[in-house]
Amino acid sequence: MANIEGYPYYPIPSIGNPGHRAESKKTAETGESFKQTFNNQLNEQPVKLSRHAMERLETRNIHLSASEWNQIHDKMREAKKMGVNDSLVLTKDAALVVNTPNNTVITAMDLQEAKSHVFTNIDGAILINH
Numbered sequence: 001m002a003n004i005e006g007y008p009y010y011p012i013p014s015i016g017n018p019g020h021r022a023e024s025k026k027t028a029e030t031g032e033s034f035k036q037t038f039n040n041q042l043n044e045q046p047v048k049l050s051r052h053a054m055e056r057l058e059t060r061n062i063h064l065s066a067s068e069w070n071q072i073h074d075k076m077r078e079a080k081k082m083g084v085n086d087s088l089v090l091t092k093d094a095a096l097v098v099n100t101p102n103n104t105v106i107t108a109m110d111l112q113e114a115k116s117h118v119f120t121n122i123d124g125a126i127l128i129n130h
Contacts, residue, residue, distance in 0.1 A: 046073035046103065053096070053105040060110050062094045068128065075126040076100045084124030090114075091128045098126075 047069055049057070056062075064072075072089055079087050080100040089096040095114035097106045109117065 046070065047076065047098075048102065048104045050104055050106055053108050056108040057094075060108065060113070062108055062110055064091065064094065071128050072096070072098070072126070073103065075128065076103060079124050079126060082124070086122045087124035087126050088119050088122050089126045089128065095119075097122065100124075 068091060072091070075089070076087070076098055077100075084100055086106070087098050087100060089098055090111075092111075094108055094110055095117075096108045097119065098104065099106055
């Protein structure tokens with residue numbers, strides 16, 4: 001630490017500095033690194049997204065609210081109890097193919113694209129009313 005005009009100054013280590021070890025910072029309260037905390041938060045999300053589904057949602061500009069995700073999760077749990085493994089979820093804006101045992105969205109498309117699509121390898125359908 002150095003002082004600049006009476007204020008403490010903490011220099012930011014440069015990348016590739018041989019004296020700097022790449023260690024993750026620990027949070028004061030839990031002792032977890034940011035990466036661990038972030039991964040824990042992701043794992044607590046009710047519905048997981050496959051890489052393919054994330055790309056589809058992003059490229060097709062599909063955005064679902066937290067309440068919609070919660071509704072989807074609730075219906076996925078119901079479908080799982082009924083023995084449904086892979087299901088088509090229809091919302092007012094999107095069509096999602098989900099795997100209920102893993103709580104994972106496999107793919108996503110907007111409704112215009114879904115109109116001309118044949119869905120295969122599903123054994124259930126979930127309609128989300130708004």
